[in-house]
Amino acid sequence: MGKYKRDKGLQIPMEQRQKLNAKILYLVENHEAELYGITPEDIFNVYMGNGGLHGLDRKDFQNFHAYTEAKKEIEQGQFFTPAEICEFLVACVKPEPKDIIYDLTYGKGDFFNYLPTESNIYGTEIDMKAVKIAQYLYPKANLQYGDIRQYSPVLSGDIVFGNPPFHLEWGTKEAPVSSQMYYCKKAYQVLKNGGLLVLLVSESFLSDDFSNKGDIEEINHMFNLIVQFSLPADAFKEYGVTSFRTKAMILQKKSQYVTERPYTTELEVLKRPQEIYQTYVLPVLQERRKNAANIYFECQNTDLEAKQKQVFQEKTVKLLFDIKRNRNIAHKAGLAEAILQKYLKQTKPEELSWQEWEKIKIQPEDVLRKLKGILSSANKTYRNEIRIVKTTYGFKEKDYRENGTDMNLGSINSFVLSKREVPGFEQFLKKKRREFALQETSFEKMKQDDKIAEYLENWHVTSQMTGEVKYLNAVQKKEVNKLLQKRYVALQFSMGTGKSLCTLAMAQYRMKYNPVRNIFIVGTALAINNxxxxxxxDYQIDFYRIRKREDIKRVQRGQIVLLTINLLTELKREMKKLLRIRCQKVMLIFDESDAITNGSSKRTKAMLSVFRKCRYKVLATGTLTRNNVVEAAPQLELLYNNSIHYLAKNEWIYRFKNGQMEKNRNFFLNQPFPAYKRGYELFSYSYLPKKITVFGLEKANQDIYNASFLDELLEKTVITKNFEEVVGRKIYKIYQGTCSFSEREKEVYRIAVKEFDKIRRKYFAAYGNARKDSMFRILQQLLLLLKICADPSLAYEYDSNEVPTKVKKAIRLLQMWKYEKVAIGVRRIEVADSYYRYLKQAFPERQIFYITGDKVPCKQRQRIVEKLRKTENGILLSTQQSLSESMNIDDVDKIILPELHYNHAAMEQYYFRFIRYTSRNFKQVVFLIYENSIEVNLLKMILAKEKINLFMKNQLLENGELYERFGINPQIFSLLMTTSVDQEGKLQIQWGEQKIS
Incomplete structure (x- = not known):
């Protein structure tokens, strides 16, 4: 029984609630309730808060999301907990009279009605109306008005009850957190070790171990789960919510002296409170009481927040004392005190959102920094002088007088762009403007530099193995000359055109003529090793290879330093320190720079962190992009360090929302692209807002937006040369080898399309999570279809001994080329194994050399290739990725690809192992694909991506020219597959103009 008795027969119509709330509040504020015979018990029963009183109509909003957001803004998630549920949850844990109890969003204090000791109740509430009602009902309780996000109680609690606002987004934009999760974190700070958290939340909260994985891990770090159970769907019916699933959770703050109980998404069956107490809660309380002394001392040692506050207080007291006792700065003691008080008394302005407040509020470290600044000025000498000085990034007017105020004049870049002068720095700015103008000049308009031309004319290297002397050819010398005139460049030469030789020439020029203390060559393991x-x-050039952390200390000035990009991610801190010691006067050669196309990967972040400020930078790659324009953004950021060379000059940005293209103003107009994720998003919105996918290609618009600005950026940054331009002739051709499914293959494919749900578990394990299984269904079906296209005989449903049609086609090609070496590149190891068996059977007399990444180390691959060279008609069977870079296999002229990659660049990296700028024979490349299959979609997607890649290489091709380059009959694209939704709402794969019979 509570302090106030609940009137269960009382029914208040929704239309009268607002008026009653207003009247009750008026009586409480004016102390007139007793005058009109209104008792606290009446108020307890009648006052019901804002929940359900939004007054909005769904029809007035464009979509349900906009409607719910407007509701949240009015209600702020406020639905008072029904009294019956409060009584039920309190009975489940049976608080003792001595327990300190919190409710961090207490509303009108519904939980308080059933607690044993009113004076041991603490809490905060943001709604002033509710606060007044709660303070009237529970005058002895310690209730505050304020936001949970500012609440910082001193006393630790034994139990926290709560019905936090549902589904609000708190935290900052960069690190958003749901209101329920925030409540849990705050409760963790408030509770004693081993204390209980009793929550009423929506049933969806932490209900899915896939989509809520991060939050569940965080809960497991803070709490043990005692029990959770569903509540009736109509629990909030008195607020007009007749069907909303909620659940109760009882958690225990972790301690090394209580049993570990990991969180699980399973819900227990709702039972009587006495059963819940006896079965789940009492054993936990008994264990806590048994270890009470240990837990008490553990709390003293582990209260991190309290310790941090104590450390801050101790530091500020000491700093203030030191300032006051030093006669040189004693007069600044008042200023120091004001800095501390400003921090202690700061409150969030009402007009600011919490996200904005989190960004601008004063932090403890800000206070300490300012106090230390005052203290460090004790021995500072002053003089009656004002001078303009240069800082790291700008200029400022420095006032050397006591109490003088420095004034920032602007960044160096702003003076470079505006052409304003700074007294005393005219020559410095002239040099900066000259460098800027040169970097901004497009390569097409640049002239040859005579000094560089003379160097390149004489530059050569000699192979110690063959005795061959290697020079740059005329095209290479011309382009390298232009590249050496700039500090930041990208060398986008097609595979097999001598990128390594060009960048080596650049490295040796910088070492000889520029103040470069080291050359760092970073690349993939294959590029560095092979x-x-x-x-x-071979060329006997001094270099040093970093293989472990200790090697960094042994790097000598003047050396070329080799480092794999994977090792760089581990040694990021040490490498940054080394570059600081070298004052950033180093040159970076980043081989295969398309390794950092993913802006969120560790390797991308490591490259940017270590090398973004270095003096000279060269990116060397066959293609800056493979799938999407935005893949170039991390590479451009590495080159230009988000400087004035990398401006967002487009006035408009474009984004897809709900299937529609939206056009918005670019708020970063003529400003550098922001760093990291924000910059990549802006880059995408500026140039290609929609990604290219396998399905829907017949409708997708692959136009590049703001193309002129992207073109301008690329023209000054990238020199692109295709194979023919460097070599001077066309020495290869791509063919499409199409084949049709046999009847048995067609049936296997039909089952995979139409009956995927029946066979799914043969190929893919269940995740144990319905939502995750549903999300990955279409992807798994796509992977299965591609696997069947690679080799239908690998499917469980293939019950024939007949050799697959595509394998037969490959065998016929090998029979045609019976006196020639042939390379066959697939993508999957199981497909490679299968082809190896078929080829062994078909060609028992021919030597077959087999390479896969999992079985053959890098060094052994070279030895296998040497054996292949000695044969007349050997067959090299491999996975494409195992021969994707840093291999020269010039004497193979016929290449077969039975499996397509998701982009042409990945396949090109494979087949260009056999096409080099030194090649003399003509090469043939054959792509094998099944008609009427998902491979047609894949081919179409490859071409759509390649059209974008060619734009990035300053080559604009019409579709007809593109089809001709790839040897494609465009009629094949009438066979595209599409996705649709069936009657049950499931995503299904269907055919366009063609059906499988």
């Missing part, structure tokens, strides 16, 4: 280490040894 290309750079071998050629530098």
């Amino acid at each position: 290309t750079w280490e071998e050629i530098l040894e």
Whole structure:
């Protein structure tokens, strides 16, 4: 029984609630309730808060999301907990009279009615109306008015009850957190170790171990789960919510002296409160009481927030004392005190959102920094002088007088762009403007530099293995000359055109003529092992290879330093320190720079962190992009460090929302692209807001937006040369080898399309999570269809001994080329194994050399290739990725690809192992694909991506020219597959103009 008795027969119509709330509040504020015979018990029963009183109509909003957002803004998630539920949850844990109890969003204090000791109740509430009612009903309770996000109680609690606002987004924009999750974090700070958290939340909260994985991990870090159970769907019916699933959760703050109980999404069956107490809660309380002394001392040692406050207080007291006792700065004691008081008394302005407040509020470290600044000025000498000085990034007017105020004049970049002068720095700015103008000049307008031309004319390297002397050819010399005139460049030469030789020439020029203290060559393991280490040894050029952390200390000035990008992610801190020691006067050569196309990957962040400020930077790659324009953004950021060379000059940005294209103003107009994620998003919205996918290609618009601005950026940054331009002739051609499904193959494919749900578990394990299974269904079906296209005989449903049609086609090609070496590149190891068996059976007399990444180490691959060279008609069977870079296999002229990759660049990296700028024979490349299959979609997607890649290489091709380059009959694209939704709402794969019979 509570302090106030609940009138269960009382029914208040929704239309009268607002008026009653207003009248009750008026009586309480004016102390007139007793005058009119209104008792506290009447108020307890009648006052019901804002929940359900939004007064909005769904029809007035464009969509349900907009409607719910407007509701949240009015209600602020406020639905008072029904009294019956409060009584029920309190009975489940049976608080003792001595327990300190909190409710961090107490509303009108519904939980308080059933607690044993009113004076042991604490809490905060943001709604002033509710606060007044609660303080009237529970005058002895310690109730505050304020936001939970500002609440910082001193006393730790034994139990926290709560019905937090549902589904509001708190935290900052960069780190949003749901209101329910925020409540849990705050409760963790408030509770003693081993204390209980009793929550009423929506049933969807932490209900899915896939989509809520991060929050569940955080809960497991803070709490043990005692029990959770569903409540009736109509629990909030008195607020007009007749069907909303909620649940109760009882958690225990972790301690090393209580049993570990990990969180699970399973819900227990609702039972009587006495059963819940006896079964779940009492054993936990008994264990806590048994270890009470240990837990008490544990709390003293682990209250991190309290310790941090104590450390802050101790530091500020000491700093203030030191300031006051020093006669040189004693007069600044008042200023120091004001800095501390400003921090202690700061409150959030009402007009600011919490996200904005989190960004601008004063932090403890800000206070300490300012106090230390005052203290460090004790021995500072002053003089009656004002001078303009240069800082790291700008200029400022420095006032050397006591109490003088420095004034920032602006950044160096702003003076470079505006052409304003700074007294005493005219020559410095002239040099900066000259460098800026040169960097901004497009390569097409640049002239040859005579000094560089003379150097390149004489530059050569000699192979110690063959005795061959290597020079740059005329095209290479012309382009390298232009590249050496700029500090930041990208060398986008097609595979097999001598990128390594060009960048080596650039490195040696910088070492000879520029103040470069080291050359850092960073690349993938294959590039470093199979290309750079071998050629530098062969050409007898001094270099040093970093293999472990200790090696960084041994790097000598003047050396070329080799480092794999994967090792760089581990040694990021040490490498940053080394570059600081070298004052950033180093050159970076980033081989295969398309390794950082993913802006959120560790390797991308490591490259940007270590090398974004270095003096000279060269990106070397066959293609800046593979799938999407935005893949170039991390590479451009690495080059230009978000400087004035990398401006967002487009006035408009474009984004897809709910299937529609929206056009918005670019708020970063003529400003540098922001760093990291925000910059990549802006880059995407500026140039290509929609990604290219396998399905829907017949409708997708692959136009590049704001193309002129992107073109301008690329023209000054990238020199692109395709294979023919460097070599001077066309020495290869791509063919499409199409084949049709046999009847048995067609049936296997039909089952995968139409009956995927029946066979799914043969190929893919269940995730144990319905939502995750549903999300991955279409992807898994796509992967299965591609696997069947690679080799139908690998499917469980294939019950024939007949060799698959595509394998037969490959065998016929090998029979045609019976006196030639042939390379076959697939993508999957199981497909490679299958082809190996078929080829062994078909060609018992021909030597077959087999390479896969999991079985053949890098060094052994070279030895296998050497054996292949000695044969007349050997067959090299491999996965494409195992021969994707840093291999030269010039004497193979016929290449077969039975599996397509998701972009042409990945396949090109494979087949260009056999096409080099030194090649003399004509090469044939054959893509094998099944008609009437998902491979047609894949081919169409490859071409759509390649059209974008060619734009990034300053080549604009019409579809007809593109089809001709790839040897494609455009009629094949009438066979595209599409996705649709069936009667049950499931996503299904269907055919366009063609059906499988």
